[in-house]
Amino acid sequence: MSVATPVVTPRATNRRFSSGFLTTVTWLLAIGFFFPVAWMAMTAFKQENQAASDPPTWFFTPTLDQFRAVIEGGSMVYVGNSVIATGVSTVLVLLLGVPAAYALSIRPVKKVSDVLFFFISTKMLPVVAVIVPIYVVAGQLKVLDNIWTLVVLYTAMNLPIAVWMMRSFFIEVPGEVLEAASIDGAGLMRTMRSVLLPMVAPGIAATALICVIFAWNEFFFALNLTASQAATVPILIVSTMTSEGLFLARLCAAALLASLPVILAGWIAQKQLVRGLSMGAIK
Amino acid sequence: MSTPTIDRLEGSRRTARTEASSRQISRAEGWRRRGPLLPALIFTIIVTQLPFLLTIWYSLHSRNLLRPESDLFVGFSNYLDIARDSTFRQTAWNSVVITLGCVLVAMVLGIVLALLLDRPFFGRSVARTMLITPFLVMPVATSVLWAVALLNPTYGLFNWTLGLFGLEAVDWTSTYPVVSILMALVWQWTPFMMLLVLAGLQAQPKDVLEAASVDGAGTWLTFRLITLPHLRRYIELGVLLGIIYVVNTFDQIYLMTAGGPGTASANLPFYIYQRAFLGFDVGQAAAMGVVVVIATIIVASAALRLIFRSFEVKE
Numbered sequence: 001m002s003v004a005t006p007v008v009t010p011r012a013t014n015r016r017f018s019s020g021f022l023t024t025v026t027w028l029l030a031i032g033f034f035f036p037v038a039w040m041a042m043t044a045f046k047q048e049n050q051a052a053s054d055p056p057t058w059f060f061t062p063t064l065d066q067f068r069a070v071i072e073g074g075s076m077v078y079v080g081n082s083v084i085a086t087g088v089s090t091v092l093v094l095l096l097g098v099p100a101a102y103a104l105s106i107r108p109v110k111k112v113s114d115v116l117f118f119f120i121s122t123k124m125l126p127v128v129a130v131i132v133p134i135y136v137v138a139g140q141l142k143v144l145d146n147i148w149t150l151v152v153l154y155t156a157m158n159l160p161i162a163v164w165m166m167r168s169f170f171i172e173v174p175g176e177v178l179e180a181a182s183i184d185g186a187g188l189m190r191t192m193r194s195v196l197l198p199m200v201a202p203g204i205a206a207t208a209l210i211c212v213i214f215a216w217n218e219f220f221f222a223l224n225l226t227a228s229q230a231a232t233v234p235i236l237i238v239s240t241m242t243s244e245g246l247f248l249a250r251l252c253a254a255a256l257l258a259s260l261p262v263i264l265a266g267w268i269a270q271k272q273l274v275r276g277l278s279m280g281a282i283k
Numbered sequence: 284m285s286t287p288t289i290d291r292l293e294g295s296r297r298t299a300r301t302e303a304s305s306r307q308i309s310r311a312e313g314w315r316r317r318g319p320l321l322p323a324l325i326f327t328i329i330v331t332q333l334p335f336l337l338t339i340w341y342s343l344h345s346r347n348l349l350r351p352e353s354d355l356f357v358g359f360s361n362y363l364d365i366a367r368d369s370t371f372r373q374t375a376w377n378s379v380v381i382t383l384g385c386v387l388v389a390m391v392l393g394i395v396l397a398l399l400l401d402r403p404f405f406g407r408s409v410a411r412t413m414l415i416t417p418f419l420v421m422p423v424a425t426s427v428l429w430a431v432a433l434l435n436p437t438y439g440l441f442n443w444t445l446g447l448f449g450l451e452a453v454d455w456t457s458t459y460p461v462v463s464i465l466m467a468l469v470w471q472w473t474p475f476m477m478l479l480v481l482a483g484l485q486a487q488p489k490d491v492l493e494a495a496s497v498d499g500a501g502t503w504l505t506f507r508l509i510t511l512p513h514l515r516r517y518i519e520l521g522v523l524l525g526i527i528y529v530v531n532t533f534d535q536i537y538l539m540t541a542g543g544p545g546t547a548s549a550n551l552p553f554y555i556y557q558r559a560f561l562g563f564d565v566g567q568a569a570a571m572g573v574v575v576v577i578a579t580i581i582v583a584s585a586a587l588r589l590i591f592r593s594f595e596v597k598e
Contacts, residue, residue, distance in 0.1 A: 019402070019404070029396060031413070033416070099319030100319060124586075126576065128531070129338055133569070163323060234421060234423040267419075270478075
């Protein structure tokens with residue numbers, strides 16, 4: 001009979017209470033961390049006098065005026081440049097990086113770890129140490145303010161990450177699968193196309209995502225190597241901030257639009273994000 | 284993908300297998316293997332190493348960005364100037380403070396958040412999504428957001444909140460420039476640390492945890508004796524990657540304080556940028572770049588040993 005009535009021990013109530021407490025704390029922290037982004041989004045829907053008011057305006061009639069102003073204010077040139085710099089550099093990174101990762105995993109060259117060491121060490125080289133010669137050489141080659149200069153630099157910037165990351169995916173492919181393919185008489189190209197690439201396709205997608213995030217957000221090269229022709233979206237935000245005085249609501253609208261692609265991509269691909277950020281170390 | 288582990292096991296198994304065969308690789312086979320690697324390798328060498336050699340060349344010259352023809356060999360005098368430059372020392376110190384401050388605080392917060400998220404509760408994936416968002420916002424946008432919407436002395440939300448408690452308004456970015464930058468950086472990097480630690484927590488072998496609880500180990504004891512040692516590798520990796528990324532911070536400093544007041548909140552990347560593009564002093568900027576790279580090599584060779592132990596990449 002004693003089994004029928006569940007006994008609520010003090011310890012169990014205690015645990016339920018502390019669990020509720022921890023959940024509340026978690027939610028408060030989540031809201032706290034998210035709040036600045038929410039505030040940016042809110043401000044983007046305000047009129048300018050509501051955006052920079054003291055005390056802050058919490059309730060207002062939302063307007064799309066700021067988004068309209070950003071889109072009609074010639075921002076499409078910047079977006080076009082960003083799309084080219086991000087898209088083309090990501091494709092180049094994959095074209096160069098996937099074969100390289102293959103050569104460092106499935107049919108490895110000698111001195112794999114030296115090559116990997118070299119790639120990762122270029123990520124540790126401070127960009128600022130090479131910006132001067134890049135600027136001078138680009139000036140002599142007449143490719144300053146040229147979007148293809150950014151394409152080349154973003155490719156170099158993301159290539160080491162892609163090599164490390166893709167290698168971590170190739171390593172996961174079981175050797176038996178490749179042996180089976182070669183016993184079945186599949187040549188190298190055929191094994192690549194119909195066995196290997198489908199198996200690492202999720203890895204290629206995750207690698208592309210990381211490359212897109214870094215290239216889309218890049219500011220330092222864009223600031224120093226572009227002017228009016230090749231300026232990208234981060235430059236648009238800065239010029240919104242400095243050239244027209246302080247239009248906070250419009251600034252927030254531009255910042256929100258600029259961040260939205262990466263925010264949405266990151267939300268959708270949270271798992272791949274961890275792997276990419278750790279360069280393939282964590283799965 | 285479903286079972287998050289660090290790839291050391293498969294990695295060393297695969298490389299052990301290939302090690303035996305690699306001795307018999309013929310010359311032709313060697314080149315066939317090298318073929319897919321070479322384009323990436325050559326491209327990386329040209330784009331990243333050649334400019335650095337040029338940096339060394341420039342660092343031995345006196346050269347003005349606006350008058351490129353005024354090129355003069357000056358030996359090591361640029362380096363001697365750096366040794367005497369107290370601003371260089373100050374910005375180097377700022378680099379250390381900003382990088383370590385951001386990485387360590389973000390790591391502690393990241394561990395706390397990861398532990399909180401590693402329990403089942405209502406709306407967990409929504410809370411996690413909200414928590415990773417700061418990392419996804421474009422850094423230029425976060426800088427503007429912090430400098431203007433949150434920390435502005437007249438209509439910023441921070442001062443309004445302080446006002447609710449009857450506290451004086453603070454001109455954050457000019458009174459506490461480094462703290463302001465650190466706030467924005469920590470906010471951005473905490474989700475990164477949280478994600479890495481969370482991956483570590485979820486890779487914990489469940490049977491060990493159950494065994495510990497059967498043996499009567501309390502929450503704290505389990506955490507200290509099992510979880511924390513397990514997390515060590517993930518924490519090391521997070522700190523290391525954090526340092527690699529954060530040491531190059533430029534956007535926040537450029538937009539929030541412009542390194543000011545004076546050079547109070549400038550780090551090395553910002554100072555070198557100033558010397559090159561506002562002072563037009565190519566030789567000086569290049570010499571600083573070389574010094575930074577040498578310092579990076581010293582720190583990085585220690586760090587790389589750590590990363591390689593973590594990944595266990597062996598020949």
